[in-house]
Amino acid sequence: xxxxxxxxxxxxxxxxxxxxxxxxxxxxxxxxxxxxxxxxxxxxxxxxxxxxxxxxxxxxxxxxxxxxxxxxxxxxxxxxxxxxxxxxxxxxxxxxxxxxxxxxxxxxxxxxxxxxxxxxxxxxxxxxxxxxxxxxxxxxxxxxxxxxxxxxxxxxxxxxxxxxxxxxxxxxxxxxxxxxxxxxxxxxxxxxxxxxxxxxxxxxxxxxxxxxxxxxxxxxxxxxxxxxxxxxxxxxxxxxxxxxxxxxxxxxxxxxxxxxxxxxxxxxxxxxxxxxxxxxxxxxxxxxxxxxxxxxxxxxxxxxxxxxxxxxxxxxxxxxxxxxxxxxxxxxxxxxxxxxxxxxxxxxxxxxxxxxxxxxxxxxxxxxxxxxxxxxxxxxxxxxxxxxxxxxxxxxxxxxxxxxxxxxxxxxxxxxxxxxxxxxxxxxxxxxxxxxxxxxxxxxxxxxxxxxxxxxxxxxxxxxxxxxxxxxxxxxxxxxxxx
Numbered sequence: 001x002x003x004x005x006x007x008x009x010x011x012x013x014x015x016x017x018x019x020x021x022x023x024x025x026x027x028x029x030x031x032x033x034x035x036x037x038x039x040x041x042x043x044x045x046x047x048x049x050x051x052x053x054x055x056x057x058x059x060x061x062x063x064x065x066x067x068x069x070x071x072x073x074x075x076x077x078x079x080x081x082x083x084x085x086x087x088x089x090x091x092x093x094x095x096x097x098x099x100x101x102x103x104x105x106x107x108x109x110x111x112x113x114x115x116x117x118x119x120x121x122x123x124x125x126x127x128x129x130x131x132x133x134x135x136x137x138x139x140x141x142x143x144x145x146x147x148x149x150x151x152x153x154x155x156x157x158x159x160x161x162x163x164x165x166x167x168x169x170x171x172x173x174x175x176x177x178x179x180x181x182x183x184x185x186x187x188x189x190x191x192x193x194x195x196x197x198x199x200x201x202x203x204x205x206x207x208x209x210x211x212x213x214x215x216x217x218x219x220x221x222x223x224x225x226x227x228x229x230x231x232x233x234x235x236x237x238x239x240x241x242x243x244x245x246x247x248x249x250x251x252x253x254x255x256x257x258x259x260x261x262x263x264x265x266x267x268x269x270x271x272x273x274x275x276x277x278x279x280x281x282x283x284x285x286x287x288x289x290x291x292x293x294x295x296x297x298x299x300x301x302x303x304x305x306x307x308x309x310x311x312x313x314x315x316x317x318x319x320x321x322x323x324x325x326x327x328x329x330x331x332x333x334x335x336x337x338x339x340x341x342x343x344x345x346x347x348x349x350x351x352x353x354x355x356x357x358x359x360x361x362x363x364x365x366x367x368x369x370x371x372x373x374x375x376x377x378x379x380x381x382x383x384x385x386x387x388x389x390x391x392x393x394x395x396x397x398x399x400x401x402x403x404x405x406x407x408x409x410x411x412x413x414x415x416x417x418x419x420x421x422x423x424x425x426x427x428x429x430x431x432x433x434x435x436x437x438x439x440x441x442x443x444x445x446x447x448x449x450x451x452x453x454x455x456x457x458x459x460x461x462x463x464x465x466x467x468x469x470x471x472x473x474x475x476x477x478x479x480x481x482x483x
């Protein structure tokens with residue numbers, strides 16, 4: 001609309017300038033001829049000459065009127081005015097640049113030339129008319145432009161939702177979400193693009209699902225035993241290394257289980273029944289794991305008929321109870337007829353602590369299984385050098401320490417403010433850090449004593465102490481102290 005207005009304005013300006021100049025020229029010439037005719041009979045009467053000149057000049061369309069003597073070329077009468085152009089900007093006057101019209105006429109005295117009339121017209125009325133027409137055209141075009149913009153905005157608002165949905169589809173793909181638009185837009189171009197987008201999303205969803213299934217299948221093949229569904233030795237080694245390298249992992253026990261004469265069972269019962277027997281044993285071990293161990297325990301099938309159960313944080317009595325329960329459950333298989341021999345399996349346990357290597361633990365486990373095979377109970381206690389383990393000592397130490405601290409409510413809470421980045425200094429909330437002191441006065445972080453709290457079932461006692469300390473700190477401390 002701006003280009004249209006500018007082009008039409010300059011074209012009309014050129015046409016109007018030429019037409020106005022011609023009109024001003026004709027107007028001045030006509031006025032000069034008319035004035036010359038009026039002055040012819042009264043040229044010798046100065047009063048009538050002045051009256052006639054004033055009559056025409058006072059109409060306001062002229063810049064100057066002169067009556068000049070032919071013989072002497074002297075001006076006998078002159079009227080000059082410089083009227084202002086009202087309500088028209090100076091820049092428009094300079095832009096239009098109209099030329100005043102000039103007109104001349106001869107006043108006769110009989111057959112003799114007596115005087116000459118010179119008339120110069122003033123362009124203010126032409127400029128005022130041009131300004132009014134230009135302003136009206138500009139306002140009309142601006143109104144049309146505003147109306148066109150409004151209609152265009154409304155049309156774009158109706159047309160843009162498909163594009164916004166395409167943006168949502170693209171962002172959803174980065175989050176592994178796959179959105180399709182069932183209602184295609186009516187615009188042909190958008191319809192083609194949306195159809196292509198829906199097709200791409202469907203293909204990507206199918207490809208990602210296939211890759212996810214393939215990755216899950218490869219993961220299961222790499223880290224899961226196909227017969228029992230338990231983690232295999234590779235997965236067991238990875239989880240063991242993670243726990244062994246973590247300084248916060250408490251000491252515990254590694255329980256080893258070996259099925260007696262697996263090769264003979266396979267020959268006597270057949271491969272299918274042996275596989276079913278392994279699956280049944282795996283289910284029994286999972287059930288015992290849930291009943292007797294923590295969530296951090298790891299159950300895996302190492303090879304053939306050997307299984308391993310890693311139990312961090314388990315005391316010796318708990319480990320012995322678990323071994324006895326597993327032994328009774330496994331022996332029940334012989335009573336139900338699922339296996340034709342007894343004993344079913346040998347069980348042994350080995351002390352586990354931070355920093356131990358898996359290779360040395362498995363060697364100790366083999367020795368424990370060897371002792372168990374020669375034992376009438378088919379499960380061996382710890383070796384003499386492993387008795388009175390640090391795990392059991394730590395259990396009594398932590399029991400006495402935590403029970404005393406909770407009874408005396410000797411718990412330290414530190415508030416760490418979490419502030420907004422912009423504007424800085426605005427505190428969103430506080431992060432509470434809990435600490436306790438040991439017998440030597442050293443501070444112990446929550447990551448060390450919380451697992452023992454959960455193991456002893458004292459979560460409720462800790463919550464009560466935390467709430468009491470929370471109210472005490474809020475009443476007796478200012479925010480500046482925690483900053």
